[in-house]
Amino acid sequence: MDFYDVVNYRRSIRSYKKDPVPDDALERIAKAASAAPSACNRQPVKLVAVKSPDKLARLYQASPMKFIAEAPMVLLALGNPKQAWQRPGDDHSIVEVDLGIMFEHVILAAEAEGLATCWVCAYTRANVDAALEIPAPWTVLALSPLGYANADPLPFNRKPLVETFEII
Numbered sequence: 786m787d788f789y790d791v792v793n794y795r796r797s798i799r800s801y802k803k804d805p806v807p808d809d810a811l812e813r814i815a816k817a818a819s820a821a822p823s824a825c826n827r828q829p830v831k832l833v834a835v836k837s838p839d840k841l842a843r844l845y846q847a848s849p850m851k852f853i854a855e856a857p858m859v860l861l862a863l864g865n866p867k868q869a870w871q872r873p874g875d876d877h878s879i880v881e882v883d884l885g886i887m888f889e890h891v892i893l894a895a896e897a898e899g900l901a902t903c904w905v906c907a908y909t910r911a912n913v914d915a916a917l918e919i920p921a922p923w924t925v926l927a928l929s930p931l932g933y934a935n936a937d938p939l940p941f942n943r944k945p946l947v948e949t950f951e952i953i
Contacts, residue, residue: 791896796938798901801856804933810898814860814931817894821887829868829880830887831923833861834931840917847916848908848928856930860902862888863919864926884926892929901934 786794811834818832835841836858845854853859862884869878888904895902905928913925943949 786897791893793941794938795893795896795902796941797903798930798934798936798938799852799903800934800936801852801901801930801932802935803855803857805857806900806931810900811858811931813898814891814894814900817890818887821883821890823883823886824870824879827868827870827883829865829870829878830884831863831865832887832891833863835859835861835917843916844913844928847912848905850905850907852903853905853928853930855935856932858931860891860929860931861913861917861919861925862891862927862929863923865923867922881926888927888929895929895931899933900931902929902931904929 815832815834818830821830823829835844841854841859844859864880864884866878866880869880869883871878892902892904906926908928910924910926913919913928914921914923917925919925
């Protein structure tokens with residue numbers, strides 16, 4: 786797919802077929818994640834593909850959304866705030882920025898592979914971390930089901946460009 790087609794067609798999907806994700810597609814998605822930049826190249830992020838039925842069941846118990854249980858796998862975006870860069874004079878890392886860049890690479894790569902995703906942050910991090918035994922200081926900052934869509938995406942509805950972009 787052309788890059789702009791990927792960007793303009795990609796939607797959040799909340800219904801998945803059980804068809805497995807091809808290993809070669811998953812590898813290309815992982816490479817796209819690995820190619821993402823991070824502040825000072827610290828790379829404080831990690832992509833984890835959950836395929837194990839036991840781990841998927843535990844994830845669903847910690848984050849009970851039907852579409853998570855439907856997908857053949859779930860991608861976890863882990864961040865380590867202790868490894869991430871901090872702005873001078875600020876005591877907070879920018880791990881969420883680095884993770885956002887990486888996970889957007891993942892989401893767009895999945896679309897280019899003909900796979901569906903839905904970026905999810907509506908869960909209690911401590912519950913998901915505990916359910917999947919994520920070792921601190923790593924934490925699951927975002928997740929997404931990954932698979933083939935079982936429903937057509939909703940229409941693209943965005944604010945007019947004049948409301949979201951300006952030149953000063």
